[in-house]
Amino acid sequence: MIYTYNKEAVGDVLMVTVANAAGNKVEADRKENIARIYVTESNETVGWNFFNASEVLTNLTGNGQVFPTDSEKEQLDQAITKAGFNETIADDRRPKIVSGLVKECVPHPDSDHLSVTQTEVDNGEVLQIVCGAANVREGLNVVVAKPGAMMPDGMIIWPGALRGVESLGMLCSARELAVPNAPEAKGILELPTDYPVGEAFDAANYKL
Template sequence: MIASYNPAQIGDVLVVVLGPDDGPQKVTQRDQIVEIKDQNGNVIGYNFFAAQALLPELVDQNGQVKLTPEQIQILNQQLQAAGFETGLPETETSKFVVGYVKEMKEHPKSSHLHITTTEVEDGRTLQIVSGSPNMQEGIKVVVAEVGAMMPDGLIIWPSTLKDVESDGMICSGRELRIPNAPDKPGALILPDEYEVGQPFDFKQAQTLFSE
């Protein structure tokens, strides 16, 4: 789940994204809420109009919003009152985690892409296609899992790169907007003290490239 609020661009509207926006959509509005479904009938998002009346804290927000459990409860009450059946998930885990590249092989249809098997939380592995020139086995990296919103607003969804499925993204320092990160392609290789499966701590990372 990704929530964003940009009053300068779209007004007093809280946008909540639950799934990828691809193909035809069905839009239903009830009261001050718009529900968006994909062609298979899955709810992929909600727009909450007059959002500050529901969540006064939004007055100082701009960009991605980290909703608290209390705020999610308020929004779910509004959805229920409007007659919508699908609510928002009550708990959210970080979509940026420390990963470990267990295996890497070259992409059969590309000279610069690599197919990785990358371990994330609880021993779970993801197949991630990466174009990082410094990709290799045995390194710790930052993985943006499916559903993550990058600092530039890009949302990570499952994708297919030259016929190979990819479920996530291995990030560079500049993509994460870490201060003083090299302005060039390449995965951010984390020091050994980072633990695989732990949420990536953006505050701790502010000193990774200290001058």
């Protein structure tokens, strides 16, 4: 679940991305100041637009991705219901850019430069992630962008496949995370070996 707000560039509109609609025809159903974005064929909700959003969330500010509190999320749901929709925002509140541990790393069966990892992200949850970094290896502490994460450059991470192998996230470099003074050299960020697994990663305050 990704919330974005940029009043200067877009206007007073809070955009909520629920799912990846790439490759599908989408339509919008607008009621009052709220529009539900859905896939035409399946009727799956993939997003919400809140017009005049500051009337719903009076303290709304930001210039990109924003993170509503639980109380603000409830206000958005109430606005959706009041407008006449029969569903609310199904929101996973867990952080999407977290520290992880590469539990297994094997060569990709159809590539000479990709690796297939099994990476733990929290409380035993393991994601299969395909990675092209030369320094990826078993036992490495890393930063993982889970499905639904928005990177600093605006790219959204969705489940996908690389050369036929499922990949459920991305192992990140310092540059991709916008870590201050990130090196130009390629490769994923290597965290200290005692870095706790599953913590939200604070790139702005991370010291290389």
